Amino acid sequence: MKNNNHAVKTIDIKRTFKKSGKIIDALKGISLTVNRGEFFGVLGRNGAGKTTFLKILSTLLYATSGQAWVGGWDVQKDGQNIREIINLVSGGEESGYGILNVRENLWMFSQFYGIPSSIALKRIDNYLELFGLKDQAKTRVSALSTGMRQKMNLIRGLLNNPEILFLDEPTVGLDVESARSIRSYLKEWVKEGDRTIIITTHYMFEADELSERLAIIEGGEIIALGTPSELKGLSQTEHFYELTVNNFPESLNVNIEGVQLISKIPQNGNTVLKIKLKEDSLLSQLLTTLNQHGSKLELLRKKEPTLEDAFVNLVGKSIDISGA
Ligand SMILES: Nc1ncnc2c1ncn2[C@@H]1O[C@H](COP(=O)(O)OP(=O)(O)O)[C@@H](O)[C@H]1O
Ligand SMILES: [Mg+2]
Incomplete structure (x- = not known):
């Protein structure tokens, strides 16, 4: 039936x-x-x-x-x-x-x-x-x-x-x-x-x-x-940015509450910083800090969350791509 x-x-x-x-x-x-x-x-x-x-x-x-x-x-x-x-x-x-x-x-x-x-x-x-x-x-x-x-x-x-x-x-x-x-x-x-x-x-x-x-x-x-x-x-409670900066001091610890440095990768004499922010408004504070340490911002991009971000948020682990 x-x-x-x-x-x-x-x-x-x-x-x-x-x-x-x-x-x-x-x-x-x-x-x-x-x-x-x-x-x-x-x-x-x-x-x-x-x-x-x-x-x-x-x-x-x-x-x-x-x-x-x-x-x-x-x-x-x-x-x-x-x-x-x-x-x-x-x-x-x-x-x-x-x-x-x-x-x-x-x-x-x-x-x-x-x-x-x-x-x-x-x-x-x-x-x-x-x-x-x-x-x-x-x-x-x-x-x-x-x-x-x-x-x-x-x-x-x-x-x-x-x-x-x-x-x-x-x-x-x-x-x-x-x-x-x-x-x-x-x-x-x-x-x-x-x-x-x-x-x-x-x-x-x-x-x-x-x-x-x-x-x-x-x-x-x-x-x-x-x-x-x-x-x-589902993961939009966090905000991801990618900053390309000039003169980033190796030793600099970004110590601002709600700001997390995910990675820093050297690229053509600049440094690409991946940043996670609790709120968008923390960005200006971060830029001020960088400025105070002589870093100049070359490029700023907001990254949209990916399905992977959502998955990791939900499952707490990333997908094992090695297994079939
Ligand atoms: N014929 C089976 N006998 C015993 N365990 C099985 C059998 N088929 C699947 N399983 C188990 O059931 C779970 C789900 O398997 P499966 O449906 O193949 O997952 P996926 O396709 O998402 O990789 C796994 O723990 C797997 O080991
Ligand atoms: Mg299967």
């Missing part, structure tokens, strides 16, 4: 795993609504619960408790209906048969999805062209580079023209160029019709660039939800 018209709705989804006698609470009660047509991001560190959440939504894994609907269908009862309208692509996945070539592989998946062969081949060739994989059409999957393989996986995910596309860290480990082309294609793709994308990532800039709204998840819980600018606003 259809329940609602959201792309995704979950109520208090929990998932525990048992591992060598220990109980792991991977998800501790996720309640979330994603609207149709949204490009929604799930940002979190390694182990936060992102993959578990997407697996539950794409019916690969049962929730321990709670309810979830995808495209209005219940994940527990209507798995088949859901699988017809979604697709899931995971970064670094090893799907496909190494002995088949790229075009054969994609064709094979199109047949799993029940797409008539002639339509499928047209779609496949279109996408191969679009993603710059045309020259690899006859290359064995086992001989592809990581970037090419990931692009092929993404094409697989687009083949059935899903209403809702789940992407689990789709650009992880990719070279800058491939990641960029994938992101820019996704931004276009989601605009057509009523398509929805839910993407997980541990890259701040990616969440910032792609998501209309995002949830930050940590330890299996949503700890913040909003547009990227709303989330950045």
Whole structure:
């Protein structure tokens, strides 16, 4: 039975795993609504619960408790209906048969999805062209580079023209160029019709660039939800400035309450100071002090908070970008 018209709705989804006698609470009660047509991001560190959440939504894994609907269908009862309208692509996945070539592989998946062969081949060739994989059409999957393989996986995910596309860290480990082309294609793709994308990532800039709204998840819980600018606003109680000064005395201790020197970096004979202020009004006091010590201000810039600032504020730690 259809329940609602959201792309995704979950109520208090929990998932525990048992591992060598220990109980792991991977998800501790996720309640979330994603609207149709949204490009929604799930940002979190390694182990936060992102993959578990997407697996539950794409019916690969049962929730321990709670309810979830995808495209209005219940994940527990209507798995088949859901699988017809979604697709899931995971970064670094090893799907496909190494002995088949790229075009054969994609064709094979199109047949799993029940797409008539002639339509499928047209779609496949279109996408191969679009993603710059045309020259690899006859290359064995086992001989592809990581970037090419990931692009092929993404094409697989687009083949059935899903209403809702789940992407689990789709650009992880990719070279800058491939990641960029994938992101820019996704931004276009989601605009057509009523398509929805839910993407997980541990890259701040990616969440910032792609998501209309995002949830930050940590330890299996949503700890913040909003547009990227709303989330950045959470750290706007502090004010960041970058000052380029001439003649900054090495030994100078900026000792003003509410003023914190984050870093000082020499640059072309000047010094670039990164400063955190409790209030904007402390700036004049700081400039006076610098002046008194013979430093001359060359350049002053107010820095907007980044999603990273917001994340560190909320989680208390920065994201581990070394892990996948
Ligand atoms: N099959 C599993 N068995 C045991 N523990 C698991 C399993 N899958 C995930 N976990 C644990 O659940 C937590 C969340 O994992 P995951 O959803 O993969 O996080 P993320 O995708 O954000 O890195 C982690 O502590 C992980 O070790
Ligand atoms: Mg994961």
